[in-house]
Amino acid sequence: MGVPALIVAAGSGQRLGAGGPKALVELAGRPLYAWSVDAFRRATHIDRIFVAVPPGQAGLFTEPGIVTVEGGETRSHSVANGLAAITAEGDPGLVVVHDAARPLVSPALIDAAVIGLDSDSGLHALIAAAPVTDTVKRLGEEGVVAETLDRSQLVAVQTPQVFRVEMLQRAIEAGDLAAATDDAALVEAVGGSVGVIESPSGNIKVTVPGDLELAAHFLEGSR
Numbered sequence: 001m002g003v004p005a006l007i008v009a010a011g012s013g014q015r016l017g018a019g020g021p022k023a024l025v026e027l028a029g030r031p032l033y034a035w036s037v038d039a040f041r042r043a044t045h046i047d048r049i050f051v052a053v054p055p056g057q058a059g060l061f062t063e064p065g066i067v068t069v070e071g072g073e074t075r076s077h078s079v080a081n082g083l084a085a086i087t088a089e090g091d092p093g094l095v096v097v098h099d100a101a102r103p104l105v106s107p108a109l110i111d112a113a114v115i116g117l118d119s120d121s122g123l124h125a126l127i128a129a130a131p132v133t134d135t136v137k138r139l140g141e142e143g144v145v146a147e148t149l150d151r152s153q154l155v156a157v158q159t160p161q162v163f164r165v166e167m168l169q170r171a172i173e174a175g176d177l178a179a180a181t182d183d184a185a186l187v188e189a190v191g192g193s194v195g196v197i198e199s200p201s202g203n204i205k206v207t208v209p210g211d212l213e214l215a216a217h218f219l220e221g222s223r
């Protein structure tokens with residue numbers, strides 16, 4: 001089985017302070033997004049790689065074998081644009097969405113997520129998530145703690161996220177794309193059933209400069 005992947009890489013990277021698109025920031029000798037492209041190339045169940053890029057900057061995304069698509073105003077708009085490009089070639093059944101900001105994703109996690117959704121007809125999506133190790137509290141008015149949440153019921157959501165294409169399309173059409181922080185939330189909002197697959201602790205997201213140092217440390221250690 002081979003399914004398409006959509007790597008969203010159209011963010012501005014303001015929090016990283018790189019002065020340009022985050023996806024092009026150098027990490028261990030290559031642009032950040034290239035590490036994700038590499039992992040998807042090595043995954044057994046991926047047959048095409050689409051990358052959503054900042055508008056007007058496709059020429060800077062030179063990894064071989066990728067299809068670039070113009071990203072949108074928010075992450076979910078970028079996903080919508082990418083999905084439109086993918087389905088223009090026909091309905092592939094499943095699609096994997098991944099943030100370029102998670103360069104340490106493993107081919108094994110990608111394959112396990114694809115196989116996991118393909119073999120569970122009761123699910124509309126299967127998303128990578130990590131157990132929450134900190135205690136999480138919800139703040140009320142004026143920043144005072146209102147509630148301590150039950151940690152055993154919480155997970156921190158990551159990517160890759162695998163979707164049934166028809167369900168993701170429906171969720172995007174109905175959803176508030178400006179407010180969504182992940183696509184699975186859009187699927188949940190239209191009543192879709194979303195499962196989780198545990199991701200290894202190394203699948204970090206590069207958001208601030210310290211994350212880049214940490215990711216470089218992991219990548220250089222694994223060479």
Ligand code: C5P
Binds near residue numbers: 102
């Ligand atoms: O900003 P944040 O770190 O949440 O972005 C998550 C991912 O979504 C990043 O890989 C970023 O490049 C991507 N993104 C996008 N289009 C946007 C905003 C973010 O593809 N308009």
